[in-house]
Amino acid sequence: MLDIGEIGDIEVVPQKRDTDGTWRKAVHHRSAGRWRARAHFRGFDGITGERSRYGKTRNEAVEKLEAALKEVPSLGASLEGLKRSMPIAEAGDVWLEQIKRPESKLAASTIDDYERALKNHIKGEKSTIRGLTLEQVNDPQRLRMFLQDVADRRGTGAAKMARQVVAGILWMAVENGIFDTNAIRMVRPVEAKESKKTERQEQHDLKRAFTDEEGDAVIVDAERRAREATHPSTVRKWITTADLHAFMRGTAARIGEARAVEWEDMDVLTGWVLILGTKTPGSKRAVKMPSWLLERMRERAARIGVEGLVFPSPHQIRDPWKPWDQSNCSKAVRTVLDGAKMLWAVPHTWRRTVASKLEDAGWKWSDIADQLGHADPSMTADHYLDRDLMARGDSRAADIL
DSSP: OOOEESSSSSSOOOBBBOOOSOOOOOOOOOOOOOEEEEEEEEEEOEEEEEEEEEEESSSHHHHHHHHHHHOOOTTHHHHHHHHTTTHHHHHHHHHHHTSSSSGOOOOOOHHHHHHHIIIIIITTOSSTTOOOOOOHHOHHHHHHHHHHHHHHOOOHHHHHHHHHHHHHHHHHHHHSOOOOOGGGGSSOOOOSSSOOOOHHHHHHTOOOOHHHHHHHHHHHHHHHHHHOSSSSHHHHHHHHHHHHHHHHHOOOHHHHHHHHHHHGGBBBTTOEEEESSSSSSGGOOEEOHHHHHHHHHHHHHHHHSSSBBBBBTTTTTOTOOOOOOHHHHHHHHHHHHHHHHHHTOTTTTHHHHHHHHHHHHHHHHHHHHHTTTSSHHHHHHHHTTTOOOOOOOOOOHHHOO
16 A cells, blocks of 8 residues: 655545555645655565655655665565566566576576577567467467467577477466466477578588597687787687687587686696586586697686686676677687688587597597586487497397397
């Protein structure tokens, strides 16, 4: 209940509810020069409280009171307003705050992907559900039309990501008693009518690994760009790009994992580095750097210091903890691959290259999986070693069996 009135000698009496159940504002016209806004509220814990604030004008008093109410501590306050009539865009913001909590166990890169999908596909100007409420969205027909539209405009991968975000929002509503069922369960996965791959994506060969000469060419191109650059920040960008490629080449780290490595995770004396992983808890691992990479990291440490991130933003030299923006980093890495005439390659090509080299050296699948950060060795075999279940096995098995 919100009670607003000028301060005088007579007590301000709040009016009762309207017929629709909402509280009316009690306004008293008197000559006093100060306004008081008072509100009774019930917090998330069920305890009733009162707040009041004063102002020279009616609006000033209300604004001060609203600001004070926002500061009232209430566990789970973001979920308190969750209801059927809440717009899907607002519910998406609530869901996003929930998955950012540590108990969600989601990697930072996954949260970034979900946040980007929420912005582009649910809140975007071309979204067919951006103006709907939770109740309106929780409808199989609407959801199917929405996902088909995303698939046809942005591709099957975008539709899959949009589905995951909407499913997460609706499951939050189900878990909080807003709905009994999640309508997304009644919608089958959709696919785009036509492939949305760009011309560059069509050139990518995810089954191919770098040769030693090709790997050298990538790093040489980045170093050449650094030598030819004139602006200090541009020089730092290409040196960082060269070092980043070298780190992925020598450790099989994902690009997101490499960007997150801190100097305290790296021992420049012994060559061991702790990679925290960005996919699952099982991707956290300790990796021994080869001697050539260790020497390169020692040179980098002497050049930029050993505080903060190993690969921080090259444009924020005064803040060693400033992460290199994912989009900017990917563009720099892509530019170097193209400059080295490796149009078919992607950052993940380094992981396939490491896996292939280790297999050629006689490593077991389980050991290669540990190097790449896979909890399941079959993942390594299926996606990085091209395991063929129909191929002929070792003939020695016939002698044993």
